[in-house]
Amino acid sequence: MPDRETIRREGDPVPILFADAQRTSIPPGMGGGGLGAGGGDEGAHQLYYCYLLRSQNVTSSYWRSRTYIGFTVDPRQRIRQHNGEITAGAAKTRKGRPWEMVLCVHGFPSSTHALQFEWAWQHPMESRLVRTLQCLEGTGQVGWGGRGAYWRVRDEPDLVGVFRVARLMFEMLHVSPFCHLPLTVQILNGDSYGTLPARCRGPALPPHMRLVVAGLECLPTRGVAAEHLGIGALDGDASCGMCRSDMEGRRVGCPHCGFRAHPRCLARALMFDMGDLGQGADEGGAAGDGTGNGKKLILPSTGRCVECSEPLAWATAVAAGLAG
Numbered sequence: 001m002p003d004r005e006t007i008r009r010e011g012d013p014v015p016i017l018f019a020d021a022q023r024t025s026i027p028p029g030m031g032g033g034g035l036g037a038g039g040g041d042e043g044a045h046q047l048y049y050c051y052l053l054r055s056q057n058v059t060s061s062y063w064r065s066r067t068y069i070g071f072t073v074d075p076r077q078r079i080r081q082h083n084g085e086i087t088a089g090a091a092k093t094r095k096g097r098p099w100e101m102v103l104c105v106h107g108f109p110s111s112t113h114a115l116q117f118e119w120a121w122q123h124p125m126e127s128r129l130v131r132t133l134q135c136l137e138g139t140g141q142v143g144w145g146g147r148g149a150y151w152r153v154r155d156e157p158d159l160v161g162v163f164r165v166a167r168l169m170f171e172m173l174h175v176s177p178f179c180h181l182p183l184t185v186q187i188l189n190g191d192s193y194g195t196l197p198a199r200c201r202g203p204a205l206p207p208h209m210r211l212v213v214a215g216l217e218c219l220p221t222r223g224v225a226a227e228h229l230g231i232g233a234l235d236g237d238a239s240c241g242m243c244r245s246d247m248e249g250r251r252v253g254c255p256h257c258g259f260r261a262h263p264r265c266l267a268r269a270l271m272f273d274m275g276d277l278g279q280g281a282d283e284g285g286a287a288g289d290g291t292g293n294g295k296k297l298i299l300p301s302t303g304r305c306v307e308c309s310e311p312l313a314w315a316t317a318v319a320a321g322l323a324g
Contacts, residue, residue, distance in 0.1 A: 047220060048114035049075050050105045050121065052169070053082060054162045055096035063096045065161035071118040073111075075104055075219055102162055102193055104219060105169065107183040107209075109318065117178055124168055125151050129175050135167070156201065162193075163200040170202030173209060180299060182319040184210040186219060208302075208313040240265055241307060252317040259307035266306075266317060273303030 049072050057063040070090065072078040081089035082099045093099055108114035120127035125138040137154040153159045153167055169185075172178055185205065187193050190213040197204075197211065205211055212218075240247055242265040252267075253260035261269075305312045 046073065046111075047106055048073060048108040048111050049219075050108075050114055050118045051075055051078070052102045052104075052162065052165060053079075053093065053099040054102050056098045056100050057096050066096050067102075067162050067165050068093050068096075068099065069118060069122050069165065071111075071114055075101060076216060079216070101188050101216060103166070103169075103185060103187045103196070105183055105185050106220065107181060107319075109181065113177075113181065117172070121165075121169060121172060124172075129178075130168075130172055133171050133175070135171055159200060163196070166196055167200040167202045170197065170200065170205070173205060174203060177299075179206055180301060180315050182208060182315040184212055186212040186214060188214070188216050188219075190214075208315045242266065242269065250321060252314075252321040254305040254307060254310065254312055255316060255320045256310045256312075257305060257308035259305055260321070261306075263318075263321075267300055267314070269306050270300035270303035270312070270314060270317075273300070 051070055051072065053068040053070070055063040055066040055068075057066075068082070068090070070078065077086070079099065079101045080086050082093045083089070083097050084094070105117070108117065120130045124130040124133070124136055130136070131138070135154050136151055138151045151168075153164060156167075159167055173183065173185075187196055194213050239245065240251075240261045241253075241259050242261045245262075247260065247262070250263055251260050252263050300314045302311065302313045304310065
């Protein structure tokens with residue numbers, strides 16, 4: 001079984017956006033005390049979180065701006081572990097207690113996606129996906145695992161601590177494959193961080209993602225994945241709406257009209273639609289990424305439903321399939 005670092009580094013980037021894709025069991029105690037009663041079994045309604053902590057230790061100026069990024073399946077339990085209330089907290093957070101959980105990012109289709117997002121967020125100057133962001137500027141020697149590395153937001157050196165790390169997170173949500181995921185950013189302390197997006201001067205979220213300001217007790221839990229996606233389930237018809245063959249295994253669809261199809265069928269249709277919208281598609285139907293750099297997308301980002309013609313993001317189509 002691959003270890004956690006292998007899960008996060010290998011397969012970067014991840015082009016497959018389904019809950020049952022690239023299943024990887026996580027040993028109990030890793031990333032938030034295991035997967036609860038389900039152990040290493042990743043059920044269709046298991047939720048995965050990447051979170052940002054900020055030290056509340058005021059005894060030393062060193063800790064006042066310190067942050068920590070992690071992965072968990074149970075944020076309520078994990079913050080208690082970090083603060084020493086229960087065992088199995090991370091060694092890096094023992095000296096900075098107490099810690100406050102600033103925000104969570106959730107909605108990842110699998111633990112693999114969440115772990116790779118966590119690793120890229122922790123090591124932006126090493127990640128192939130993130131280090132090319134125009135807003136980043138690296139200083140110092142970059143070692144394996146980020147040891148000795150330092151980065152800052154270009155032209156905005158006053159962004160430090162939680163605001164610097166939050167700015168990076170908002171930038172990452174515009175990088176493939178993360179920009180295709182049906183993610184929610186939940187700010188957990190509205191009084192202190194309700195204006196965090198404006199204060200970190202980051203870009204707005206992609207239109208299919210959500211920004212929520214609500215407490216830790218309002219985070220969705222295992223078993224309510226369909227509800228937290230904010231969409232309805234598809235009907236039980238077992239035939240693809242495009243090729244008319246049986247629907248076995250994965251499916252995607254439109255939450256507006258209930259249309260459902262095989263992922264390959266709908267992806268091909270949306271690819272051509274992206275070409276019609278002026279984003280550039282070649283003769284084989286592969287759409288450009290809209291940047292003019294000649295790169296081709298593996299998956300579509302948006303288009304229109306072939307049944308009702310409503311705007312349909314690929315992330316929304318995948319989320320509808322998961323809810324069904």
